[in-house]
Amino acid sequence: DWTMEKFVDKEIERIRVMVGKKGQVIGAVSGGVDSTVAAKLMQEAIGDRFHAVLVDNGVMRLDEARTVKETLTQHLGINLTVIDAGDLFLGRLKGISDPEKKRKIIGNTFIEVFQNKAKEIAKAAANTPQAGDIEWLLQGTLYPDVIESISFKGPSATIKTHHNVGGLLEGMHLKLIEPLRELFKDEVRALGTNLGIPEDLVWRHPFPGPGIAIRILGEVTPEQVRIAREADKIFIDEIQAAGLYRKISQAFAALLPVKAVGVMGDKRVHDQVIALRAVETIDFMTADWYPFDGQFLKRVSRRIVNEVNGVVRVLYDVTSKPPGTIEME
Numbered sequence: 607d608w609t610m611e612k613f614v615d616k617e618i619e620r621i622r623v624m625v626g627k628k629g630q631v632i633g634a635v636s637g638g639v640d641s642t643v644a645a646k647l648m649q650e651a652i653g654d655r656f657h658a659v660l661v662d663n664g665v666m667r668l669d670e671a672r673t674v675k676e677t678l679t680q681h682l683g684i685n686l687t688v689i690d691a692g693d694l695f696l697g698r699l700k701g702i703s704d705p706e707k708k709r710k711i712i713g714n715t716f717i718e719v720f721q722n723k724a725k726e727i728a729k730a731a732a733n734t735p736q737a738g739d740i741e742w743l744l745q746g747t748l749y750p751d752v753i754e755s756i757s758f759k760g761p762s763a764t765i766k767t768h769h770n771v772g773g774l775l776e777g778m779h780l781k782l783i784e785p786l787r788e789l790f791k792d793e794v795r796a797l798g799t800n801l802g803i804p805e806d807l808v809w810r811h812p813f814p815g816p817g818i819a820i821r822i823l824g825e826v827t828p829e830q831v832r833i834a835r836e837a838d839k840i841f842i843d844e845i846q847a848a849g850l851y852r853k854i855s856q857a858f859a860a861l862l863p864v865k866a867v868g869v870m871g872d873k874r875v876h877d878q879v880i881a882l883r884a885v886e887t888i889d890f891m892t893a894d895w896y897p898f899d900g901q902f903l904k905r906v907s908r909r910i911v912n913e914v915n916g917v918v919r920v921l922y923d924v925t926s927k928p929p930g931t932i933e934m935e
């Protein structure tokens with residue numbers, strides 16, 4: 607008979623035996639539930655011999671790098687290094703509008719930054735007598751990812767590739783630790799709650815690796831990032847205030863690369879357009895747009911136009927998947 611408590615105890619014991627008395631582990635965290643739960647398990651098992659790395663790519667949600675850092679270090683006691691690489695990522699994204707190019711640039715830059723940090727941490731770790739070399743790489747792979755990578759080589763096989771930094775850490779020969787590989791998402795959430803991870807993190811909507819770079823249609827500039835972030839924050843805050851956050855599977859504001867006319871005060875303005883997207887889905891393979899009531903949409907639209915400089919219009923995306931995808935790029 608399977609219980610969460612038994613799973614936690616057994617898994618922590620298994621990790622301890624596997625890693626040994628001196629072994630060290632490194633792993634990237636994103637602030638999502640999977641990587642956080644995996645990191646917390648490692649911290650419980652081997653304490654500071656687990657090294658978490660958060661790469662701030664400059665296209666995370668508003669304030670997210672800061673809040674994730676706070677939660678993981680202060681609340682969960684995880685040994686975390688944050689790399690502020692926003693300028694590097696945004697520099698490389700300059701002038702790029704093609705969605706797949708954006709994904710590649712972000713994926714490759716992520717690997718490069720993470721790899722350099724991993725080597726640095728490994729070097730520093732080698733000089734501590736109480737611990738050994740870094741031999742392990744943590745991955746928050748879930749059971750559905752395992753199945754998918756065995757049986758399905760569709761678009762989501764590419765989606766998963768840049769999470770899969772396994773063998774990509776050149777010259778380090780790391781072995782993989784995947785403590786969640788037998789679990790489904792709902793079990794990971796239960797495990798997270800059991801491990802004392804805050805509810806808002808446990809229930810956070812999925813967020814793509816390329817972040818809001820693929821929610822800014824067209825070129826990603828610091829100014830476009832500011833607009834997309836501020837609009838997204840208002841939308842998500844209102845969804846939370848309306849008590850709808852858990853009912854909706856994924857929601858975000860996207861910034862369209864066009865200008866429209868509107869009236870602000872008594873002036874005609876020519877400014878940008880935000881598209882809101884919110885979907886309900888079981889498996890993310892098919893999805894329905896969420897039927898907000900008119901008052902809710904009116905409130906969000908008014909706030910975005912009034913509070914976000916540079917936006918003059920707000921649209922709601924009523925495309926289901928298929929034929930639409932959840933992301934707009």
Ligand code: XMP
Nearest residue numbers: 709765812813814815816890927931932933
């Ligand atoms: P789509 O847009 O294909 O998205 O309907 C399905 C799910 O996958 C997420 N997604 C990504 N996740 N890197 C990721 O890590 C990506 O490049 C990527 N593209 C889409 C999307 O947010 C949704 O949850």
